[in-house]
Amino acid sequence: MASRRAVVRRVPASGPDDVSGVEALFEEGLDPASVVAVLGKTEGNGCVNDFTRGYATRRFEDLFARHGAGGAAIVMSGGTEGALSPHWTVFAREEVDDEPEGALAIGVARTAAVAAEALGRREHAEMVADGVRRAMADAGVTDAADVHFVQVKCPLLTMARTEAAEARGATTATRDTLKSMGLSRGASALGVAVALGEIEFDRLADDDVCGDYGLFSSCASASSGVELLDNEIVVLGMSAAWSGPLAIDHxxxxxxxxxxxxxxxxxxxxxxxxxxxxxxxxxxxxxxxxxxxxxxxxxxxxxxxxxxxxxxxxxxxxxxxxxxxxxxxxxxxxxxxxxxxxxxxxxxxxx
CATH class of the missing domain: 3.30.1330.160 (Cyanuric acid hydrolase/Barbituras, RU C)
Structure with a gap:
């Protein structure tokens, strides 16, 4: 019986431009088209002006283009303070003839671009919730209890985005670009909580985002950055329809x-x-x-x-x-x- 099998490889990086280790995986036989996500830790400051995230993203986009592949979620998280080591984690999935036995399952999805006035608010959470549901379906995970980690890469506000919104008569949740990172992460996490049934969307208000910390998801991980305008979502869970040696828990x-x-x-x-x-x-x-x-x-x-x-x-x-x-x-x-x-x-x- 055919099944899907997850492949996960962790690769060290000598800098935000160093994709040589991932290219080596391709040369060793990993199909670039099978890669559905790359999670990276880069050595920038992790704040609004951390351009190592965008730099690394562009390098991966170029790498996939050279190999005739594309569409993978590229999630870069800045900041390797202390002794954290910069690295990439590559997630791929393959169709195999193995009997399904229960293993790590991977699903991905993207949302539409988040309007500046929606960022960090209830509307933002709703967009992410819909994306998480689609990523679960992509992974073949039907029970929220089988989801163990949901990574969301979400946008932030720059002054240019805020001023553009104000010029069309809209009001953003904040004019502070650094604060917008937290609001974006918070709305994204609450969207995950809604999708997994941890909170009810009808009871969620704009002011709850970074206001009521009694509301949270036990599986959400959100990272905001200047390098995108939409939300990239990666769902990791266990599925009886998948095979292979990999397992996840949290x-x-x-x-x-x-x-x-x-x-x-x-x-x-x-x-x-x-x-x-x-x-x-x-x-x-x-x-x-x-x-x-x-x-x-x-x-x-x-x-x-x-x-x-x-x-x-x-x-x-x-x-x-x-x-x-x-x-x-x-x-x-x-x-x-x-x-x-x-x-x-x-x-x-x-x-």
Whole structure:
């Protein structure tokens, strides 16, 4: 019986322009047309002016074009603070003759462009919710309980976009470009929560975005950037219709040092080699971590998202013994305040 099989490869990067490792995978036999997504960690600042994301995206677009392929979701997350290592995680899927046995499933979708006045608001969340449902269908995942990680690459507001909206009589959720990143991530995460049945869309209001942090998704990961205007969505889950050695599960860290929750999931998954670890991180908005004051929100020199990536990245690196970890900063509505989801992909064959 035919089935689909996921292929996941993690490749180090010497810089945001270094796609040589992925090209080597193509030369070794990975079909470029089979690649449906690339998640990357680049060494920029992860803020509005982090152009390493756009640079890396363009390099991958050129790489796929040279090989006559295209259409893959290219999700670049800036910021490799601390000892996090810049790298790419390549997701591909193949049609095989193997008997379905239950394995990692991958689905992708894109939305229409987000109008500047919709960004960070209820309308934005609705767009993402629809996209997540389509990505689940693309993966063949019918039960939301089988979804373990949803990556959304979402846009942000520049002054040019804000002024264009105002010129046509519209009002944006904010005029602060950095704040727009958080609003975009927050609306995207709430869209994931709606699609997975974690919250009801009818009860969602514009003011809930980065307003009511009691609303969140346990599977959402959102990264905003200047390099796109729409939302790119990658759903990772388990499906009985897929085959192969790869499996995924996830934990929800309740705060930035809750590695015990992650370790428990890793133990529950049983033996296997780590293929990828995908995580969210944020500075707890209360200003405290387990009752102790942190200063990440008071630092005027370094954005709190950069502190959080280094902090959580270090904690997870110690747990996994690995620095090539996809840690995305800014976890608005992505897990409980100060915490965030962590997905683990294992190769159950041990290779």
């Amino acid at each position: 934990a929800v860290m309740r705060d930035a040092i809750d590695v015990r929750s992650v370790a428990a999931v890793r133990e529950r998954m049983g033996p296997g080699a780590l293929v990828a670890a995908l995580a969210k991180a944020e500075a707890d908005p209360s200003g405290l971590v387990r009752g102790r004051r942190h200063t990440m929100l008071d630092d005027s020199d370094i954005a709190s998202t950069r502190h959080a990536r280094a902090f959580v990245g270090g904690a997870l690196a110690g747990l996994f013994g690995e620095t090539e970890i996809y840690v995305s900063g800014g976890a608005e509505h992505q897990g409980p305040p100060g915490g965030g989801p962590v997905a683990i992909i294992l190769d159950r064959s041990g290779s």
